[in-house]
Amino acid sequence: MTITAILVLAAGTYAFRVAGPLLRARMIRARAGRDGTDAAALPSRVTELLSAAATVLLVALIATAALTDGGSFAGVALPAGVLTGGVLAWLRAPFVLVVIAAAAVAAGLRALGVP
Template structure:
């Protein structure tokens, strides 16, 4: 069952990645030689991608198994986000976030 799910997800991911260039070329043929998307549509797609990324981050940072994750996990994510914003190296961001979350959990903070 797990192998089937992995294969279905792999095929679906490949199909999504392939759809972009195919749809762009189809749109270019429909509009003549101009392959550019309308500016408003480009802006909406950019905003939609940002909203989806923020929703994914919020869901991952605030929930664990469908329930609120407690304070330690969001605090670790916040520490990592602050370090990433300050342009710290990726390894430092990950280790600091893990240490904050683990430290709070070791102190008994849920």
């Protein structure tokens, strides 16, 4: 049973990852056939929407991971650690420093009794 679940999840993950490039190639071919030209790129509006959609999904994932723990509010320590890591990453700090500082802030707040 376990190996079946692993194989199904692996196949699903691969399908999602390969769907992006295949869909892009199909959209480019469809546009090229419609225009009668040799289109090499998607329309700029579609590219902007896809970029915005990717950003929204990433922000939603970060918010969900930072604010919830087991389906309920995670408290203040976890979002504070994520915020610390985000600020340091935005300031282009080395990745190791970002991870250590984020963990230290969250652990320090929890050690002080902050939920």
